[in-house]
């Protein structure tokens with residue numbers, strides 16, 4: 410039955426497929442489908458989501474505090490307030506920057522995870538929503554920029570070569586932390602609620618990416634060996650915040666689904682292979 414639907418899509422795309430070729434494609438797709446593994450993901454209750462999110466946020470805060478601690482240690486090494494006889498100053502600072510980075514990145518990833526489990530409200534609070542969803546970027550700035558500024562401004566604290574090395578390492582760390590900390594697909598409490606209200610059936614997602622699919626036979630899923638499926642709540646909890654562009658179009662056409670208020674992946678005709 411699902412394969413018949415797929416044929417309909419092809420006709421709409423205006424693609425003429427000869428009968429024999431079509432048959433071959435169908436057989437191939439059927440074979441692919443057999444090897445495709447679908448893993449069921451359980452849905453958390455609202456209370457479970459909230460408590461998990463709270464725990465993650467507390468751990469994030471602690472890790473960010475540690476990150477700032479390592480930054481301060483790095484600054485103390487810079488000003489020679491701290492000194493280890495067996496560890497050159499440059500290496501002591503690099504170790505501090507790396508530990509700072511590790512804490513900062515883990516904190517941001519947990520923070521983003523919490524923002525999907527228990528999203529922030531957006532209505533009447535656009536700035537607050539932006540700050541809270543992009544806290545990973547803000548914290549990355551706090552965890553590295555003061556150190557970078559002090560290293561650049563310092564005179565005679567580091568030799569020329571060490572100064573360059575430490576500055577470059579710290580800037581790279583800042584960029585990594587900023588990129589991994591940014592939430593490129595934030596979801597609000599309102600958007601999650603709208604998705605849960607409209608999309609009552611199962612959805613599908615892959616091991617990577619930030620979108621979920623409404624149809625198991627979506628053409629953009631054909632190369633994925635493993636699929637995850639569950640409620641839209643489970644998809645969003647697992648970091649998939651928006652509906653696939655193709656599935657959204659199909660649902661609007663085939664099922665007359667109104668996707669107002671739901672995050673839909675941005676797409677264009679150019680993406681249609």
Ligand SMILES: [Zn+2]
Pocket residue numbers: 621622623624627628629630653654655656657
């Ligand atoms: Zn799709």
